[in-house]
Amino acid sequence: xxxxxxxxxxxxxxxxxxxxxxxxxxxxxxxxxxxxxxxxxxxxxxxxxxxxxxxxxxxxxxxxxxxxxxxxxxxxxxxxxxxxxxxxxxxxxxxxxxxxxxxxxxxxxxxxxxxxxxxxxxxxxxxxxxxxxxxxxxxxxxxxxxxxxxxxxxxxxxxxxxxxxxxxxxxxxxxxxxxxxxxxxxxxxxxxxxxxxxxxxxxxxxxxxx
Numbered sequence: 001x002x003x004x005x006x007x008x009x010x011x012x013x014x015x016x017x018x019x020x021x022x023x024x025x026x027x028x029x030x031x032x033x034x035x036x037x038x039x040x041x042x043x044x045x046x047x048x049x050x051x052x053x054x055x056x057x058x059x060x061x062x063x064x065x066x067x068x069x070x071x072x073x074x075x076x077x078x079x080x081x082x083x084x085x086x087x088x089x090x091x092x093x094x095x096x097x098x099x100x101x102x103x104x105x106x107x108x109x110x111x112x113x114x115x116x117x118x119x120x121x122x123x124x125x126x127x128x129x130x131x132x133x134x135x136x137x138x139x140x141x142x143x144x145x146x147x148x149x150x151x152x153x154x155x156x157x158x159x160x161x162x163x164x165x166x167x168x169x170x171x172x173x174x175x176x177x178x179x180x181x182x183x184x185x186x187x188x189x190x191x192x193x194x195x196x197x198x199x200x201x202x203x204x205x206x207x208x209x210x
Contacts, residue, residue, distance in 0.1 A: 021135065038060065042201065125187065151196075173195060
């Protein structure tokens with residue numbers, strides 16, 4: 001079998017899922033949501049916060065950790081790869097198994113910063129990330145108490161950025177309240193469906209209180 005999509009379709013049932021979207025939502029995204037409840041929620045730089053999730057997923061017993069240890073699935077970070085234009089791009093988080101790669105771009109947020117679009121979403125739209133895959137994710141690490149206005153402001157910006165109305169973008173991600181979904185036309189005329197999740201990291205580290 002030399003077709004990754006055929007391999008994935010044939011084997012999703014072995015993992016207990018009926019579709020790639022189920023796998024993404026119930027394993028990849030759910031693992032990050034559960035990890036958020038366990039990791040330290042103090043302010044730090046973007047990479048340090050992301051690394052808390054990675055370490056927690058690799059060290060906390062779960063079905064996903066079993067699959068990672070058995071090399072049935074893979075979880076990478078600082079994942080360098082060549083784009084379609086043969087330039088190097090670095091993905092923050094990448095969940096993989098044959099026929100499916102789910103890339104997540106992380107952004108540290110104090111406001112509805114346009115960099116979320118220019119240095120995040122646009123990388124998916126221009127095929128720097130997720131070429132050949134129809135799903136991707138973005139996570140905003142909110143470092144103040146303004147999650148709701150930040151999310152609302154970014155949703156307005158996202159919906160104005162080559163967005164298209166699809167069954168995906170018209171639905172919601174019920175696993176996490178601070179989230180929204182969007183679909184966008186990419187530069188190769190394909191569509192990318194993006195999960196946007198927001199986690200608060202506004203605690204002050206104990207060493208800063210001393």
